[in-house]
Amino acid sequence: xxxxxxxxxxxxxxxxxxxxxxxxxxxxxxxxxxxxxxxxxxxxxxxxxxxxxxxxxxxxxxxxxxxxxxxxxxxxxxxxxxxxxxxxxxxxxxxxxxxxxxxxxxxxxxxxxxxxxxxxxxxxxxxxxxxxxxxxxxxxxxxxxxxxxxxxxxxxxxxxxxxxxxxxxxxxxxxxxxxxxxxxxxxxxxxxxxxxxxxxxxxxxxxxxxxxxxxxxxxxxxxxxxxxxxxxxxxxxxxxxxxxxxxxxxxxxxxxxxxxxxxxxxxxxxxxxxxxxxxxxxxxxxxxxxxxxxxxxxxxxxxxxxxxxxxxxxxxxxxxxxxxxxxxxxxxxxxxxxxxxxxxxxxxxxxxxxxxxxxxxxxxxxxxxxxxxxxxxxxxxxxxxxxxxxxxxxxx
Amino acid sequence: xxxxxxxxxxxxxxxxxxxxxxxxxxxxxxxxxxxxxxxxxxxxxxxxxxxxxxxxxxxxxxxxxxxxxxxxxxxxxxxxxxxxxxxxxxxxxxxxxxxxxxxxxxxxxxxxxxxxxxxxxxxxxxxxxxxxxxxxxxxxxxxxxxxxxxxxxxxxxxxxxxxxxxxxxxxxxxxxxxxxx
Numbered sequence: 122x123x124x125x126x127x128x129x130x131x132x133x134x135x136x137x138x139x140x141x142x143x144x145x146x147x148x149x150x151x152x153x154x155x156x157x158x159x160x161x162x163x164x165x166x167x168x169x170x171x172x173x174x175x176x177x178x179x180x181x182x183x184x185x186x187x188x189x190x191x192x193x194x195x196x197x198x199x200x201x202x203x204x205x206x207x208x209x210x211x212x213x214x215x216x217x218x219x220x221x222x223x224x225x226x227x228x229x230x231x232x233x234x235x236x237x238x239x240x241x242x243x244x245x246x247x248x249x250x251x252x253x254x255x256x257x258x259x260x261x262x263x264x265x266x267x268x269x270x271x272x273x274x275x276x277x278x279x280x281x282x283x284x285x286x287x288x289x290x291x292x293x294x295x296x297x298x299x300x301x302x303x304x305x306x307x308x309x310x311x312x313x314x315x316x317x318x319x320x321x322x323x324x325x326x327x328x329x330x331x332x333x334x335x336x337x338x339x340x341x342x343x344x345x346x347x348x349x350x351x352x353x354x355x356x357x358x359x360x361x362x363x364x365x366x367x368x369x370x371x372x373x374x375x376x377x378x379x380x381x382x383x384x385x386x387x388x389x390x391x392x393x394x395x396x397x398x399x400x401x402x403x404x405x406x407x408x409x410x411x412x413x414x415x416x417x418x419x420x421x422x423x424x425x426x427x428x429x430x431x432x433x434x435x436x437x438x439x440x441x442x443x444x445x446x447x448x449x450x451x452x453x454x455x456x457x458x459x460x461x462x463x464x465x466x467x468x469x470x471x472x473x474x475x476x477x478x479x480x481x482x483x484x485x486x487x488x489x490x491x492x493x494x495x496x497x498x499x500x501x502x503x504x505x506x507x508x509x510x511x512x513x514x515x516x517x
Numbered sequence: 518x519x520x521x522x523x524x525x526x527x528x529x530x531x532x533x534x535x536x537x538x539x540x541x542x543x544x545x546x547x548x549x550x551x552x553x554x555x556x557x558x559x560x561x562x563x564x565x566x567x568x569x570x571x572x573x574x575x576x577x578x579x580x581x582x583x584x585x586x587x588x589x590x591x592x593x594x595x596x597x598x599x600x601x602x603x604x605x606x607x608x609x610x611x612x613x614x615x616x617x618x619x620x621x622x623x624x625x626x627x628x629x630x631x632x633x634x635x636x637x638x639x640x641x642x643x644x645x646x647x648x649x650x651x652x653x654x655x656x657x658x659x660x661x662x663x664x665x666x667x668x669x670x671x672x673x674x675x676x677x678x679x680x681x682x683x684x685x686x687x688x689x690x691x692x693x694x695x696x697x698x
Contacts (some may be wrong), residue, residue, distance in 0.1 A: 125691075127693035127694060127695065127696075128693070128694060128695075128696050129691045129693070129694075130692055130693065130694030130695075131689045131690070131691045132689060132690045132691065132692065133689070134689070134690050135686070135687035135688065135690065136685045136687050136690050138690070139690035158560055162678075172599055186658070250650070253598070257617075293522075296553060297693070298693045299693075300693065301692065301694060301695075302691050304692065304693050316639065322690055322691045322692070323688075324676055324688050325682065326682060326685055327687050328683075328690065329678055329679050329682035329683030330683035330684075330685060330686065330687055331680075331683070331684030331687075332683065333679035333680060333684065334680040337679075338619055339677070339679065343677075343678040343679070344677050345639070346636060346640055346678075347671060347674070347678060347681060348671050348672055348674070349638055350667070350671055350672070353682050356678075375635055375636065375637060375638045376638050378635070448591045472560065475662065505607045516662055
C-alpha cells in the first residue's frame with residue numbers, strides 16, 4: 122500500500138464541476154483525448170463531459186472506441202449505435218477476437234468473442250462498419266493489452282479516459298489513493314498512452330444525476346436491470362461469462378431470451394452455470410467436504426487434477442503464490458478449516474480458489490478479512506501475532 | 518401449436534392410447550411420494566399453485582407409476598389435502614399411470630420439472646402494465662400472479678434510471694489528502 126495515510130478529503134465544489142475542470146485540462150495537455158466507451162453508465166458520463174470540454178477547446182468531434190464483446194445486451198448495441206450516429210462523436214467500433222474469461226467451464230476457461238473459427242456460434246452478426254482486423258491485433262490479446270494500440274503512437278500523447286470509480290471496489294479506490302496531486306492520472310503505457318479516471322470520485326447517484334439534470338441519452342439496459350431487481354450499485358454492462366458476473370448469468374435468460382438462446386451454446390458450461398452458478402458447484406457460498414474426501418487439502422489436490430493443461434499449471438501457480446504469501450507472513454502450517462490469523466489462509470480457502478478456477482485472484486481481498494476476523498476471535502493483536510513469529514517457544 | 522392439422526400429417530382420430538385419455542380419479546390417500554424428487558417449491562410458489570388449482574380447477578393429471586408412486590405432481594398431491602381443495606374435490610385427484618422402470622421414472626420426474634421455459638422480463642412487464650391500465654386492482658394482480666409488491670412495482674415502473682436514481686444533487690469532490698491531525 123503506497124502512501125498509506127492518505128484519506129478522502131472533501132472539497133467545496135461538486136463532482137460535476139471538478140470533472141469539468143479535469144476534462145478541460147486533459148484536452149489542453151494531451152495531443153489526443155479518447156474515451157474508452159463501454160456503453161455503460163460511467164462511460165456515458167465521460168463521453169458527455171468530453172463533449173463539453175472538446176467543444177470548449179475547439180476539438181470536436183470526440184474520439185471514442187468501443188470494444189464490442191459479442192454477447193452483449195441489445196439495449197447496449199442500440200445505445201452505442203445512437204452514439205455512433207452523432208456528428209460530434211467519432212466512434213471506433215471494435216469486433217476483434219479478444220480473449221475473455223469463461224468461468225462457466227473447467228475445460229474451456231477462456232473464450233474469444235468474434236472468433237473467426239467459431240463464426241456459426243456467434244451470438245449476432247458483426248455490425249456494419251466495425252473494425253474486424255488490425256495490424257496491431259493478434260487473437261488472444263486481452264482488452265487492457267490491446268486498448269493502447271487503438272489510438273497508437275502516431276496520435277502523439279494519448280489520454281485514454283475511463284469511467285472507473287473508486288466506489289466500485291477497494292482495488293479501484295486504492296488505484297486513486299496513491300498521491301495527492303493528479304491521483305486520477307496514470308503513467309504512460311508504451312510511452313505515449315496515459316490512462317485517466319477523471320470521474321473517480323463520482324458516486325452511483327452522481328452518475329445518474331448527470332443524465333437526469335442534462336437529459337442525456339443512456340443505455341436502456343439499466344431500466345431492465347431495475348425491473349429484475351438489480352441493486353443500483355450492481356448494475357454493470359460487462360462480459361457475461363467472467364468470474365464476477367457469473368452469478369447473474371440467469372438474468373440473461375429472463376431479460377434477453379433471444380440472446381440467451383445463442384449464449385447458451387456460445388461457450389461450454391453456460392447452461393450449467395446459469396443453473397448452478399450461485400451454488401456450491403461453482404464455489405458459491407459455504408462449501409462442505411464431499412463424502413469420501415477426508416481433508417480440504419486432499420480436495421484441493423483432487424480438483425486441481427480435473428483441469429486440463431495449461432490451466433492446471435496456471436491455477437497451481439496461483440495456489441503456490443498464495444501459499445508463499447502465507448509463508449512470508451507466518452511459520453505456522455496452513456490450517457485445514459479456520460483461517461490463519463495472520464495470513465487468513467486455510468486449505469478450505471484454497472479448495473474454493475481451485476474450484477472457481479480463479480486465475481486472476483479476484484477473491485484475494487477475502488483473505489485479509491478472514492485474517493482480521495480470526496485475529497479478533499482468538500483475541501490477539503497484530504503486534505502480538507508478529508511477536509509470536511519471533512518467539513521460539515510459540516513457533517510450530 | 519396449430520389447431521388445424523398440416524396437410525402431410527396422417528389422419529389420426531383415436532387418442533385412447535395416450536396417457537391423458539386414461540385419467541382416473543383416485544383418492545389422495547392411495548398415492549405415495551417417490552423417494553428421490555429433487556424439485557423444491559418455495560412457499561410463495563406453493564401458494565400460487567393452490568391459487569392456480571382453485572381458480573382454474575384441475576387442468577393436468579398427476580403422473581404416477583402403476584402402484585401410484587408419484588412421478589410428477591407431488592406438490593399438487595400435497596395441496597389436495599388443503600381444506601379448500603377437500604371441499605371442492607373430496608380428496609380426489611386426477612391420475613394417469615405410466616409404466617416406467619426405476620431409472621426412467623427418475624428421468625421422467627426431472628424432465629417434467631426441467632423442460633419448461635423462463636418468462637422474459639419485458640413481456641411480463643408489458644402484461645402487468647396492461648392489466649393495470651385495464652383497471653385490475655393491484656391486489657388482484659399480486660394474488661393472481663403470486664407476486665410481491667416489490668416485483669409488481671419494478672415491473673410496472675415506466676420511469677427510467679436517471680429519474681429513479683438521479684434525483685439528488687451532485688455530491689462533493691474528494692481528493693486524497695493527509696489525515697487531519
